Amino acid sequence: MKNFKLITVLTVSIVMFGCASSVPVVTEPVEDNESYTMVDVFFATDRAIDNEKDVYEYYGAERADVTYGITQVSIPQDHEIGALESPTWWKFEFSEDPDKHVILQSISQFEKENYFEKLKGRVGVSSDNDLLIYVHGYNVTFSDAARRTAQMVYDLSFDGAAVFYSWPSHGKMLKYTSDEVNVQWTQANITAFLKDVVEKSDAENIYLIAHSMGNRALTRSYVDLMRSNPEFSGKVREVILAAPDIDADVFKRDIAPEMVKSNTPITLYASSEDIPLQVSREVHAGYPRAGDAGENLVVLDGVETIDATNVGTGFLDHSYYAEERPVISDIFNILHHSMRASDRAGLTEIQAGDGVYWKFRR
Template identity: 45%
Template sequence: MDVITTAVTAGAGEGGVSAAYQMLKSRLAAQSPSVADAIADVEEDPGSRSRQFALSDALASAGLAGDRYLRAAARNLIDEVERRRSARTPATAKLDGAPDHAVMKVFFATDRELSGDRHPARQFGSVRGQLRYGSCEVSIPRDHRMGEMESPSLLRLEFRQDPEQHVVLLSADLAERDSCLAELGQSIAANGTRSALVFIHGYRTTFEDAARRTGQLVYDLGFQGTPIFYSWPSQGKLSGYILDEANVEWTQADLAAFLADVLQQPDAEHVYLLAHSMGNRALAHATASVIAARPDLAGRIREVILAAPDIDAEVFRHQLLPSLSAVPNPLTLYASSEDSALRASKAVHGYARAGDSGVGLVTAQGVETIDASKVDTGFIGHTYFAEQRSALSDMYYLIQKHTRAAERFGLQAVEGAMGRHWTFRV
């Protein structure tokens, strides 16, 4: 990794508050919009190796990686990080002999094209490819904190991902469709709950990001079934919104085929579908397509959870919701008025999004809408479903205890002109 990328990762890992970091960031952003976008991506998840590589590539493309003045500023920032690190108290060694980390096996399907790189974080690119199946391994550190997706921080002199300390994509192995589905079916039959959870990521997400997030989510939820994720060809960067929109529409047929494969597993009696952001567009359309073709499979869908859905609110109400009415239980929709990503989407499209809890809050028969504004404290305000303890706790009771919104202790009902919804108690 080049010294500038290393320095930016270090500064972002400590919150981006130091003067040396802000000076380097300003100089880089002034030279190249693509570098500015790549820095923003690293700031959101400094531990993502794919985002670090994307920044390094952007620096090289802009001709900045070798700039001696920028390199000098980068070294100054790294020196500052190291000085701060040297003043810290060393971590206490583990003495009880307990395992350093858990390893979770996660099944996946993706229609990203292979990149030609064998590294798990870079194996799948951001262009369209054929639908492929496989499984991967994700590590969860022993001292994992609920709601966090631990990543390396140069503030702690962590230059590489370490399974003992970070959520890491350890491997990603492709398999032939039939053999993968056979193994998936065996996992569902053997897990004791005959259940599976399928996660569909949103905008600005790499394959690595999706795998790590799935591991973190199912671990924090204590989910005992089989974890699965579907990764469509998101660009994984801030500037990729328009192309992501095109690709999330393109992927719907592939996702429908994959969901049908999962739902047709003989022992898949309880399938939980969870999507985030733009991924909800693919999930809603694909699920409706599967139900239309195979109405008998609708009863296997235990829950549909829509987290911060970047879907036109009126399209959701009048076109998608009727198509999903065959799902046995109400849909769960997490919305927020503090979601800056959805506000930006509304500005682009001109219409309210289903995940916005403002004036156009979606309330409807067959939907339990949760206003997460009170727990949405992040800078981006778009990943509260996976990072806020109260949201995770709420999903825990929904998935693990099968408790409806009216019975979950962390929620309080609000009667509005358009119907009932719920907010978090604070």
Template identity: 40%
Template sequence: MSDTLRLLLALLELGPRLKDLLADKWPPYADELQELAGRAGNGEDPARLRQSLDLLLVRLLAEAPATELVAHVMEDMAAPAPATETVTRRGRVSPLVVPDIVEPTTDEATGIVTIPVFYGTDRARGDDTPARYFGPARGTPSFGIAEVSVPTRGRDLGELTSPSWWHLEFSANPEKHVILKSVGALGRDAFVNTLKDSLAAADLHDVLIFVHGYNVTFEDAVRRAGQLAVDLKFAGRTLLYSWASAADTRKYTVDESTIDWSRDHFEAFLQLALGEIGAGKVHVIAHSMGNRAVINTLEGVTSWRLPADAAKLGQIVFAAPDIDRDRFVQLAAKFKGCAARVTLYASSRDVALLASKFVHGYPRAGEAGEALTIVDGVDTIDASLVDTSLVGLRHSYFGEKRSILNDMFSLIVQQLAPDQRFDLQAAGDAVRRYWSYRA
């Protein structure tokens, strides 16, 4: 873990003491720390992150009541600024084309996989470029297909590659980058019929729904869904529910309000997937704050009136869930048994969740360590030991780390229990049993 990240975590831990010392001067500093944690969790350039952190420290050191405490922390963690890492930048992609792709295709010459992502969203419309087809504002539920190309050669498993000025890349290259190529809207009936026909022609009649987290654009949500489907070698059809995240680290509380507002829309989307498209099983991967919509929806799933031939819930994956741990435990008792298996990935090194605990005052369900959530009916996996990069264990580790992607492949595609999966070993005791990655 970098010195920058350790220093940031130390300041977050000192939050209650700094609040007492600074009184009414504290809120702006708390907001800035939260923003820095969000930037760190999204893998921002470490040099830029350290520059912002240094400016914050200078101001804190000038606050007499906090000077000694902050200086002591800096002395304990003194370290040179980290080296500059890659900075990514979006290139322009093709103008809007309504996709006619309804099944994945592979270019054998280049290894590029082009995959349809069937989306539902409650974002407001933006302009007609794929990257901004939907914006951060709330809208009405709508449906369609997005076309994503994913390179399988020259890209490490889990990489969500984009053009980088550091490598003198100023436009998207399908042989190197995961690209949102096009977005097209469909009415609800057309969406259901198109997805139903596509699924009937698939090798596997299951669907995988991805629900993204806080601070995510529609473009990046679609790209992540496509990358996950390709890296997991999922043979069914890939769906995305993209709620109206503001995609701004400064608007965490805005996203909190929006995910609650989106819950009913996601419930309707999940019911559509279960009851109207002819699926065999419906698997769900939810990340970060997106878990709130999923978990709160599952609370009432047993009361739904679905068709007799409705699909079953297969694998439910809660990846780094940003939800109150005690609330998760309450809800887990209600959705127990609703799916074939429920899995929770947690980490003690997830800076975004530590920032969320800093804001809310209580542990999050995606934390590990002493706060690790272990509850009957849920397989808890401590991912803290997974190899890390950049400024630490990124909040998006679930989709980026080979070991975790391999484990999710064993879970979703091979349908294996934890004790059958090679990378996992049992931990804890008979009362508090969980799983961790082999050293």
């Protein structure tokens, strides 16, 4: 619950991986409990601080310089894979309970140099020096992004450092056009952050995942990064584009051809039942989105396109990449085993006029 812990802002000296510094902390760090597990997730954000007294409202939707830190998110022991457990009124749950819900417990901020030392330390204690970066989509708050990242890495049993980049989405359904402006603004910041991560984290295997509108910033940033630093391509092992809300024609003409030059495997998940992308298509004069399936499915050399239409059962069918077991299992095999679509169980190969794609079996 937002008030589960007494929320305070204080300055403390924290020692993590042998490095100490004075940092502001929102709520006191929380230890594991027999009924829940704490997941530490690194973050970078160009959101401005909005409410220092509320961990859920700490960062808002205004633009700011990039700040860095670590969030703690608790996952209940009886967590269901794919679920982002929250209080529900029909169960008469009116506040968060760490025994039942996925809860953002704390936010710790660090100066940039200290942050990357901590990130480097976390990468160093993973089995293969792995690091995952997640960029969220439209209508997502900072706290939403923190909880989703923790849920994903927990469900994926990801052993490396988990990082999310939170750009200033308003977290409101009716702020779509405002989010479009901000995701374009944030692109340069994400490019700089990716460069810092490659140079300063000592990660040997970097995995990139973007969702929805977040793909606009990540794909462009990735292209910019590889143009200026082609030697970085060996560090990025996989790029996963989930339900990309990008103009499909722009993606095919301008973005994908540049991305595939790095020879990094690219996986694109699409669905014909994705309601937010259907709305986006209407907002954009009927032009298909890169995350559409059906007759608008994007099939390109160098991109493994997966039609996830058959697995969509969630609300709006837009977050299937993190909510549906078949997709979570598919991503698990990408991250843990570097398996290509032709070798992953549950997928059927489909011959299309312009190439090959894969589809989840019913």
